Amino acid sequence: MGFGFDAFINMNDFIVTFPGQGSQSIGMMDNLKDVPVIKSTFNEASELIGVDFWDMINSDNNLINQTINTQPLMLTAGIATWRYLQEGEIGSPSFTAGHSLGEFTALVASNSLSFEEGLKIVLKRAELMQNAVSENEGAMAAILGLDDQLVIQICEENKGIGTLEAVNFNSPGQVVIAGNRSVVEDSLVQFKSAGAKRALLLPVSVPSHCKLMEPASLAFKEYLDNVTFELPSFPVIQNYEALFYNNINQIKQALVLQLCNPVKWTQTIRFLGSKNINIYVESGPGKVLTGLNRRINKEVKHIAIDSKESIKQLLSEIS
Numbered sequence: 001m002g003f004g005f006d007a008f009i010n011m012n013d014f015i016v017t018f019p020g021q022g023s024q025s026i027g028m029m030d031n032l033k034d035v036p037v038i039k040s041t042f043n044e045a046s047e048l049i050g051v052d053f054w055d056m057i058n059s060d061n062n063l064i065n066q067t068i069n070t071q072p073l074m075l076t077a078g079i080a081t082w083r084y085l086q087e088g089e090i091g092s093p094s095f096t097a098g099h100s101l102g103e104f105t106a107l108v109a110s111n112s113l114s115f116e117e118g119l120k121i122v123l124k125r126a127e128l129m130q131n132a133v134s135e136n137e138g139a140m141a142a143i144l145g146l147d148d149q150l151v152i153q154i155c156e157e158n159k160g161i162g163t164l165e166a167v168n169f170n171s172p173g174q175v176v177i178a179g180n181r182s183v184v185e186d187s188l189v190q191f192k193s194a195g196a197k198r199a200l201l202l203p204v205s206v207p208s209h210c211k212l213m214e215p216a217s218l219a220f221k222e223y224l225d226n227v228t229f230e231l232p233s234f235p236v237i238q239n240y241e242a243l244f245y246n247n248i249n250q251i252k253q254a255l256v257l258q259l260c261n262p263v264k265w266t267q268t269i270r271f272l273g274s275k276n277i278n279i280y281v282e283s284g285p286g287k288v289l290t291g292l293n294r295r296i297n298k299e300v301k302h303i304a305i306d307s308k309e310s311i312k313q314l315l316s317e318i319s
Helices: 036-049 053-057 067-087 102-109 115-132 148-157 181-193 211-224 248-258 265-273 288-296 308-318
Strands: 014-018 095-098 138-144 164-171 174-180 198-201 279-283 301-305
Touching: 014 067, 014 102, 014 288, 014 308, 036 053, 036 067, 036 115, 053 067, 067 102, 067 115, 067 279, 067 301, 067 308, 095 102, 095 265, 102 115, 102 248, 115 211, 138 181, 148 164, 148 174, 148 181, 164 181, 164 265, 164 288, 174 181, 174 211, 181 198, 211 248, 265 288, 279 288, 279 308, 288 301, 301 308
Parallel strands: 014 095, 014 279, 279 301
Antiparallel strands: 138 174, 138 198, 164 174
């Protein structure tokens, strides 16, 4: 269970969300490339783990889409943007949340983990996920325009053939499925016949958040058992239950279970809506979460920090 809301509420009426895999793109930090703290954070990551992510996102290559690179890259980009936010002296958010990999970025931002430790953890996570299934054995697909329960029902109807699960509940009418590649591919016709506007394979090699990740989850638990966490300095809503915790063992357990269980993003944003949070900020490249959040909650302001102008907009909203 999460702890009481009153334990952490503060005077700032905004939340910060951190994107995960799928938001990466070549040139993704172009609008902030002249901001010193952005480049210095990428340099720090290079020194810590020996990979030049700045060069990677500014070169024509497919390296950014390899899980082993994408996870530390997205954490670096999210923290770089977060540090830029902090230079604006915006204070602490009422809540943070991260989509899948973004949950680790949120924990670094909340001082539960150091930047160095966060990078090491997501590198290990990526390695375990990549090794959990053979190459081309797993797949993921986006199903657009169907009710969540119908997507779940169709997955259940196919479970005797192999693994097929609804794994990312991103917004109403947008669900991602994962499982054995052959089963995922064959199911797309069924989803389209059921009325899906689109049913398309995603360009990923790892079937995240389904039971095929259970071996990775078990190994990840052993790894996290030896990592020191601090309690977050502000609440981090975690994907597994769409709750936040004031217990380090629960925080770790939710990170472990997240690997082989669905990302409850719609539930997360609805939870935040129940707390009357008026400004939703996306800290990281792209506007994927901003788009999802807007579809879930149209009654609040949504700001993606992808330019100097967006910082000015945020400061004007919270001043």
